[in-house]
Amino acid sequence: MSQENILKVENLVMHFGGIKALNDVTFDIKRGSVSALIGPNGAGKTTVFNCLTGFYKATGGKIVLSAAGKETSIIKVLGEPFQVSDFFSPIAFFGRLKYKMFGGSHLVNRAGLSRTFQNIRLFKEMSVVENLLVAQHMRVNRSLISGILNTKAYQKSEEEALERVFYWLGVVDLVDSANRLAGELSYGQQRRLEIARAMCTNPEIVCLDEPAAGLNPSETEALTKMIRVLRDEHNTTVLLIEHDMGMVMDISDYIVVLDHGEVIAKGGPDDIKNNPKVIAAYLGAEEDEEVTL
Numbered sequence: 001m002s003q004e005n006i007l008k009v010e011n012l013v014m015h016f017g018g019i020k021a022l023n024d025v026t027f028d029i030k031r032g033s034v035s036a037l038i039g040p041n042g043a044g045k046t047t048v049f050n051c052l053t054g055f056y057k058a059t060g061g062k063i064v065l066s067a068a069g070k071e072t073s074i075i076k077v078l079g080e081p082f083q084v085s086d087f088f089s090p091i092a093f094f095g096r097l098k099y100k101m102f103g104g105s106h107l108v109n110r111a112g113l114s115r116t117f118q119n120i121r122l123f124k125e126m127s128v129v130e131n132l133l134v135a136q137h138m139r140v141n142r143s144l145i146s147g148i149l150n151t152k153a154y155q156k157s158e159e160e161a162l163e164r165v166f167y168w169l170g171v172v173d174l175v176d177s178a179n180r181l182a183g184e185l186s187y188g189q190q191r192r193l194e195i196a197r198a199m200c201t202n203p204e205i206v207c208l209d210e211p212a213a214g215l216n217p218s219e220t221e222a223l224t225k226m227i228r229v230l231r232d233e234h235n236t237t238v239l240l241i242e243h244d245m246g247m248v249m250d251i252s253d254y255i256v257v258l259d260h261g262e263v264i265a266k267g268g269p270d271d272i273k274n275n276p277k278v279i280a281a282y283l284g285a286e287e288d289e290e291v292t293l
């Protein structure tokens with residue numbers, strides 16, 4: 001994969017019984033970009049996110065993440081079915097067995113990809129700080145012996161985790177709410193906390209599922225600035241699903257449009273705005289009708 005692309009999705013297929021949610025979805029995401037996945041309701045956007053982040057095991061296709069200095073096949077680390085050829089190659093067999101036993105979405109996160117959810121999923125009975133500490137459990141020193149002996153290395157690891165918490169709370173403007181329960185925060189604050197939680201795992205690419213849903217215009221504007229900060233000051237690639245077209249066109253370097261589980265257009269905001277197929281998909285308009293997004 002070219003160094004320019006952080007994510008390569010090739011011929012992705014996802015079936016739920018008889019429902020073909022995704023059919024041959026192919027796109028690349030450039031490192032350091034803000035990209036958007038858009039499309040009408042039911043187009044398959046969240047299903048793509050769920051396949052990328054390991055919540056679903058795709059029925060077919062390839063997803064390759066180029067982060068943390070290596071290429072990771074997301075479908076492989078989730079545990080693929082055995083192939084007949086594995087029985088002639090012990091290396092291939094044990095490679096697949098390892099991921100069947102120990103693979104999962106935690107490895108996708110460790111490989112450098114994290115996400116937020118369309119329906120906020122915070123630990124509402126825990127404080128803001130605790131939510132961000134829990135998110136880091138894969139990165140901190142988890143040795144039982146070190147914990148019991150409270151070793152220097154253990155203390156240092158805890159201090160670093162706390163520093164990361166306050167760093168990201170600063171970025172999302174929630175330092176003043178650090179000790180409040182997550183469930184007490186306003187909707188917009190909870191959305192920002194979800195972003196901070198995703199960023200605490202130090203991802204190279206973050207997938208935001210409808211980050212502006214339910215936000216008022218000034219909150220959406222603040223969110224737009226925050227996403228630019230992630231890209232420009234933290235070198236994080238951002239892939240978002242969003243229905244707010246004003247925000248998508250304003251912030252995106254690249255847009256992929258899905259309809260009925262298929263990619264119907266890809267390109268910059270100007271190409272997408274004027275693409276008759278996209279207009280037709282969104283507005284149910286005829287392709288030659290004069291409608292703009």
Ligand SMILES: Nc1ncnc2c1ncn2[C@@H]1O[C@H](COP(=O)(O)OP(=O)(O)OP(=O)(O)O)[C@@H](O)[C@H]1O
Pocket residue numbers: 016019020021039040041042043044045046047048
């Ligand atoms: N777990 C599931 N089981 C069965 N069908 C599913 C499942 N998840 C998604 N689908 C189906 O896949 C299709 C795509 O759904 P998806 O949620 O990905 O669309 P979307 O583009 O994210 O829509 P929205 O903008 O409304 O969130 C829909 O027909 C949906 O019913």
